[in-house]
Amino acid sequence: MKKLVLVLADAGLELVPRELWSHPAVKSHAKRRGKNPGRMLLDISVHYAAMKTLNEYWKRGRPDIVHVSLLVAQDSVLNRLGYLHTVIHTYDGKLVELDPSMVVPRNYNRFVGLFEQLLEKGQVPPGSEKPLAKLRTGRNLGEVLKEMGVDAVYRLSEKGEPVKPLDLARRIAGSDVPAVIIGAFQRGEFSKEVLSIEAEEYSIFREALPAWTVVAEVVVSLEHVSVWGASH
Amino acid sequence: MKKLVLVLADAGLELVPRELWSHPAVKSHAKRRGKNPGRMLLDISVHYAAMKTLNEYWKRGRPDIVHVSLLVAQDSVLNRLGYLHTVIHTYDGKLVELDPSMVVPRNYNRFVGLFEQLLEKGQVPPGSEKPLAKLRTGRNLGEVLKEMGVDAVYRLSEKGEPVKPLDLARRIAGSDVPAVIIGAFQRGEFSKEVLSIEAEEYSIFREALPAWTVVAEVVVSLEHVSVWGASH
Incomplete structure (x- = not known):
């Protein structure tokens, strides 16, 4: 990977x-x-x-789910070591690409202020040549994944094939540029746009889990496999 | 474990x-x-x-660190499966014990309101026979760990012996009731009270990591070892 x-x-x-x-x-x-x-x-x-x-x-109306999931992702060891690229796909089909160096505001109310600016101005900081986060306009999720060189897509869902997190990580790490899709909404189904993307669908636990829990499972398991070596 | x-x-x-x-x-x-x-x-x-x-x-003044760390801990698979007991030790030496069934408020401002009530009234909900979180008064951290039957203590710190997370998890899982101490402050040293507790000290990464990142590393790695079996 x-x-x-x-x-x-x-x-x-x-x-x-x-x-x-x-x-x-x-x-x-x-x-x-x-x-x-x-x-x-x-x-x-x-x-x-x-x-x-x-x-x-x-x-809808759950920026807190995005905030906590981003804190877990961006502050992970996997990201510190340069392996992670995070993309947010929103309920209304917008796409936000994060720079791996982005430190997510720790305080929720500051996060809200920053993402209000992002959605209004198209990037943060506004006018920067190397923004920490930016909207990708005129593309759908499938096109953005293609542009990023993604060669395999995994979607996590209660309805997917049951798999242990570490076995899933081994499978994911077999691709050069895998994408893992995690739902960042409270309840309901993935949108048609997300379901239209060809992907293997897996379930890592028998109950629904919050997005940040799934992010932690995927990221830490991938560290074991790709960074530290979990074969021993 | x-x-x-x-x-x-x-x-x-x-x-x-x-x-x-x-x-x-x-x-x-x-x-x-x-x-x-x-x-x-x-x-x-x-x-x-x-x-x-x-x-x-x-x-001081970082309830956000507690909030995100608790979301990662309480919503983990390890907690869903009944393995986790979470204790908060505060800057001024207070101890808060969480019930494993406690769902941490997702919204930061609601979390703040709940913990204000907890610190003022001594428990939440006030007056409940089975509170979701309660202050343990008249005891220090060492006494509470002893009461909980802890038979081995591990402290995570940049200054500890370097170890891969999965190897650390294997070591921790060798005890019946291990305690893992993670700093929930922005920077500085552990207090004398915390350092006075006899513990093995380990470092899982060469740089300082936020508390929630360390919680995710420990909890997910312990799931691999104690729940799913990561020996294969």
């Missing part, structure tokens, strides 16, 4: 959609933050009352 | 100390939250200006 492309898929990461701007819960939160509603991340922990009418609301 | 006692040590988790209550940064934040300063968690992301005069401020 030369590098791993980690995809956080169908992530509940979006700015507050226009139809909710005038809802009292959104307006009062926007006032408290001194920010325009359309420039804030949708967040079910504060916008729940407003979100109930939203299509598939249970997959 | 029958169970693992995971200790998040010297965690920067405390209520705002009295000497900072009248600082403008603290007062304005307290007003914004509609809360008494002494009932709020100290948080360097909002109280930095006030904290600079505080003794060892670089080890």
